[in-house]
Amino acid sequence: MASTDTATGTLERHGLSDDQLRAIFRNMLLQRQLDNRGFQLNRQGKVPFALGSEGHEALQAGAAMAFNRGSDILAPYYRDLGLCLGIGLTAYEIMLSIFARAPDHNGGRQFPNHYSSKAAGLMSFSSILAAHLPHAVGAAYAIKYRGEKGRAVLATCGDGTTSEGEWHETMNFAAVHKLPFVMLVENNEWAISTPLEKQMAEPQIWKRAAGYGMPGRRFNGFDPIATFAAVKEAMDRAREGGGPTLIEGTCYRYLAHSTDDNDMTYRTREVVMERRKQDPVPAFEALLVEHGVLTAQDVAQMRKDVLRDTNEATDAAEAQPYPTPADLYLHVHEGAWQPWQS
Amino acid sequence: MAVVSANTTVMNNVEAVRATLYDALKSDERVCILGEDVGARGNVFLITKDFVGEFGERRIIDTPIAEASIVGIAVGMAMEGLRPVAEIQFADFIYPSFNQIVGEAAKIRYRSNGEYTCPMVIRTPYGGGVRGALSHSVSIEALFYHVPGLKIVAPSFPADVKGLLNTAIDDPDPVMFLEHKKTYRLIKGEVPNGHYTIPLGKANVLKEGTQLSVVSYGLYVHWALEAARQLEGEGISVEVIDLRSIRPMDKTAILQSVEKTRKLLIIHEDNKFGGIGAEISAMVAEEALFHLDAPIRRLCGPDVPAMGYALPLEEEFMSSPAEMADAMREMVKF
Ligand SMILES: Cc1ncc(C[n+]2csc(CCOP(=O)(O)OP(=O)(O)O)c2C)c(N)n1
Numbered sequence: 080m081a082s083t084d085t086a087t088g089t090l091e092r093h094g095l096s097d098d099q100l101r102a103i104f105r106n107m108l109l110q111r112q113l114d115n116r117g118f119q120l121n122r123q124g125k126v127p128f129a130l131g132s133e134g135h136e137a138l139q140a141g142a143a144m145a146f147n148r149g150s151d152i153l154a155p156y157y158r159d160l161g162l163c164l165g166i167g168l169t170a171y172e173i174m175l176s177i178f179a180r181a182p183d184h185n186g187g188r189q190f191p192n193h194y195s196s197k198a199a200g201l202m203s204f205s206s207i208l209a210a211h212l213p214h215a216v217g218a219a220y221a222i223k224y225r226g227e228k229g230r231a232v233l234a235t236c237g238d239g240t241t242s243e244g245e246w247h248e249t250m251n252f253a254a255v256h257k258l259p260f261v262m263l264v265e266n267n268e269w270a271i272s273t274p275l276e277k278q279m280a281e282p283q284i285w286k287r288a289a290g291y292g293m294p295g296r297r298f299n300g301f302d303p304i305a306t307f308a309a310v311k312e313a314m315d316r317a318r319e320g321g322g323p324t325l326i327e328g329t330c331y332r333y334l335a336h337s338t339d340d341n342d343m344t345y346r347t348r349e350v351v352m353e354r355r356k357q358d359p360v361p362a363f364e365a366l367l368v369e370h371g372v373l374t375a376q377d378v379a380q381m382r383k384d385v386l387r388d389t390n391e392a393t394d395a396a397e398a399q400p401y402p403t404p405a406d407l408y409l410h411v412h413e414g415a416w417q418p419w420q421s
Numbered sequence: 422m423a424v425v426s427a428n429t430t431v432m433n434n435v436e437a438v439r440a441t442l443y444d445a446l447k448s449d450e451r452v453c454i455l456g457e458d459v460g461a462r463g464n465v466f467l468i469t470k471d472f473v474g475e476f477g478e479r480r481i482i483d484t485p486i487a488e489a490s491i492v493g494i495a496v497g498m499a500m501e502g503l504r505p506v507a508e509i510q511f512a513d514f515i516y517p518s519f520n521q522i523v524g525e526a527a528k529i530r531y532r533s534n535g536e537y538t539c540p541m542v543i544r545t546p547y548g549g550g551v552r553g554a555l556s557h558s559v560s561i562e563a564l565f566y567h568v569p570g571l572k573i574v575a576p577s578f579p580a581d582v583k584g585l586l587n588t589a590i591d592d593p594d595p596v597m598f599l600e601h602k603k604t605y606r607l608i609k610g611e612v613p614n615g616h617y618t619i620p621l622g623k624a625n626v627l628k629e630g631t632q633l634s635v636v637s638y639g640l641y642v643h644w645a646l647e648a649a650r651q652l653e654g655e656g657i658s659v660e661v662i663d664l665r666s667i668r669p670m671d672k673t674a675i676l677q678s679v680e681k682t683r684k685l686l687i688i689h690e691d692n693k694f695g696g697i698g699a700e701i702s703a704m705v706a707e708e709a710l711f712h713l714d715a716p717i718r719r720l721c722g723p724d725v726p727a728m729g730y731a732l733p734l735e736e737e738f739m740s741s742p743a744e745m746a747d748a749m750r751e752m753v754k755f
């Protein structure tokens with residue numbers, strides 16, 4: 080892992096404290112546990128749909144550490160379980176959306192993983208790829224408009240989404256107006272069944288930054304510390320009025336796209352198993368144990384805690400009521416509203 | 422027309438839009454305008470002329486030529502507490518932003534269960550009769566009036582422009598504000614001074630009559646009124662209703678009129694199939710069929726992709742006041 084200084088053998092922690100490193104690892108464990116729970120519940124027939132982020136844990140847990148709660152804004156996409164946990168969503172909130180229960184932020188209207196929480200500074204995401212990105216620069220414009228210092232917007236999307244026109248429009252506008260905006264691309268090499276080479280001729284997405292007139296950079300998204308460093312550098316620049324940055328984290332999608340996808344129709348188990356050797360969760364565990372940030376005992380305890388939290392969140396969310404049929408009619412507009420005025 | 426006090430100013434529709442935007446920018450720091458050529462050029466119809474000098478580039482934003490993000494950025498601004506007025510230079514160019522209007526703006530409040538709101542206005546000039554050719558003449562209202570979560574306004578008179586634009590800017594949800602290009606300088610009228618609003622979903626009975634109800638909006642309201650006034654001389658009494666607001670639409674005004682005159686003619690420039698007239702016809706058939714003494718009739722644009730640039734192609738597409746008068750006579754005779 081890139082985070083060990085090969086000359087001295089010490090951990091390159093980029094200012095992260097032991098507590099922060101432990102929090103990153105815990106987030107990674109919780110992501111994986113919640114992911115598994117979603118898929119289990121789907122196989123048990125309890126929920127119609129689930130979507131996992133395995134392979135993105137390090138990238139998201141690291142990126143979340145560079146987010147300032149209470150001031151920054153996050154415009155995530157559906158793969159961002161760990162980012163959303165890392166900026167303050169709870170396992171319970173995640174399970175509410177998986178079960179589509181009434182207290183869910185979206186009131187059970189949207190698919191799971193369509194994160195939204197005004198309180199957490201988390202902008203609403205629809206299923207429409209790249210459509211959230213103009214919203215993110217609009218929010219960044221609002222920050223600049225009001226002259227608010229020290230705030231920035233972090234937006235994310237997958238590699239495939241960078242083919243959309245709105246992705247381009249977003250980057251261009253952010254650059255023209257030097258907005259406090261960071262575009263984080265999570266490059267997992269797949270867009271459902273379409274591999275990167277069919278998505279773009281130049282696979283290094285970060286290189287596009289030059290064309291927009293903003294800095295760009297690529298980092299190893301299997302390394303949470305390297306991710307933190309890259310995202311923090313970009314967010315700090317944005318917060319200080321230095322304008323937007325395009326950053327690309329490389330990772331891999333270990334699971335099928337969702338519970339509705341069978342990835343064995345377009346890639347082999349062998350290829351996935353080969354990439355599993357880089358799995359960031361055991362790798363980061365080994366790194367932290369090696370450097371004495373965690374003991375094997377600590378790790379065992381953390382795994383227990385995360386399982387307990389997941390179980391409790393599952394039970395608590397499942398016990399909540401569904402939205403009622405009457406809820407279908409709420410929030411079309413402010414107040415009661417009909418297309419025919421009488 | 423809205424109540425006109427002694428204290429009024431005569432304006433055309435361009436001036437009414439401009440004056441209303443100006444007042445909004447003056448009185449509410451959250452209001453900003455974004456669109457193509459709205460800055461130094463002052464919009465292609467000069468609606469925002471000199472605004473950038475007074476309010477600055479921060480609030481009057483010349484955007485890149487990118488309609489999806491003009492709307493999308495306004496959505497983000499609105500979610501973050503601003504009150505953006507996004508401009509699509511011509512309604513014909515709104516298609517790239519369809520996704521942002523229908524898939525995003527209209528659904529922000531709903532999909533976030535009320536946590537987020539999207540108070541924004543999308544202004545755009547539409548309509549023909551100005552030699553605008555295939556792609557500077559279209560009507561777009563029927564493409565959007567199907568969409569829950571959107572409100573659509575299409576005023577015809579300067580006083581309504583002001584009252585309804587004020588309402589649209591104040592509205593807590595997204596509003597499309599459609600301005601008929603041909604009425605921009607053609608139509609002048611008295612506009613009350615000072616701030617006032619007109620509620621959405623309230624039609625205006627422009628002329629009372631007893632033998633036929635004509636429902637219209639936009640440029641055709643003026644031509645229908647002209648035709649109806651001409652028929653007065655022939656002893657034919659036609660009631661003319663200006664919808665002003667397309668979604669929500671004023672059911673009460675339409676039904677009250679139809680129940681009185683027992684005949685309904687709907688006139689619009691947009692093509693007939695699936696147009697605004699289809700919904701009005703269905704509503705009247707559902708609610709007032711037994712009040713009718715004649716089949717409902719729609720006088721609308723033909724079902725071709727658009728009006729052509731050559732004058733005969735434009736004229737063939739548009740209905741004239743004379744054609745409107747003919748349709749009215751036939752209906753009354755029925
Ligand atoms: C506009 C739009 N087109 C297509 C889809 C269907 N779709 C959902 S996810 C996806 C793949 C996206 O891939 P990528 O951006 O790489 O993200 P990843 O899922 O790999 O994290 C597609 C095609 C969609 N949701 N929205």
Ligand SMILES: [Mg+2]
Binds near residue numbers: 266267268269270271
């Ligand atoms: Mg991908």
